[in-house]
Amino acid sequence: MRSRYSAYVLHEFKYIHRTYSRTHSAIPSVEDIADSANDTQWLKLNVLDTQIMSPQGQVEFRVIYKVQGVAYQLHERSDFFFEENQWGYSGGEILADSGEITQPLNGPCLCGSGKKLKRCCLRT
Numbered sequence: 001m002r003s004r005y006s007a008y009v010l011h012e013f014k015y016i017h018r019t020y021s022r023t024h025s026a027i028p029s030v031e032d033i034a035d036s037a038n039d040t041q042w043l044k045l046n047v048l049d050t051q052i053m054s055p056q057g058q059v060e061f062r063v064i065y066k067v068q069g070v071a072y073q074l075h076e077r078s079d080f081f082f083e084e085n086q087w088g089y090s091g092g093e094i095l096a097d098s099g100e101i102t103q104p105l106n107g108p109c110l111c112g113s114g115k116k117l118k119r120c121c122l123r124t
């Protein structure tokens, strides 16, 4: 999970493609991954929960990012499958509070740090 996030930040789209599990229902091409992520400015990853019952694992996380100046959060519960000596991403459930961030910048940050949103994950 963390390595896939890092790969998005570094635009290592081939790596992201390789870390899809064969159990995923619709693995995107490297080009599709690049197209979907090239304009994205990644700001923060928070891993909220991890559960592993090998060969399956589940990670709940929140990612904060911007596209063309607009801030979004993706809150997802991802499924991973251990195969060929690596964890592969097999799918995920996007949770309801995902989407454009509408919380006030002066209010508490989404990550639970206790800081203001504008002084934490949405620092500009």
Ligand SMILES: [Zn+2]
Binding pocket: 109, 110, 111, 112, 113, 120, 121, 122
């Ligand atoms: Zn924060």
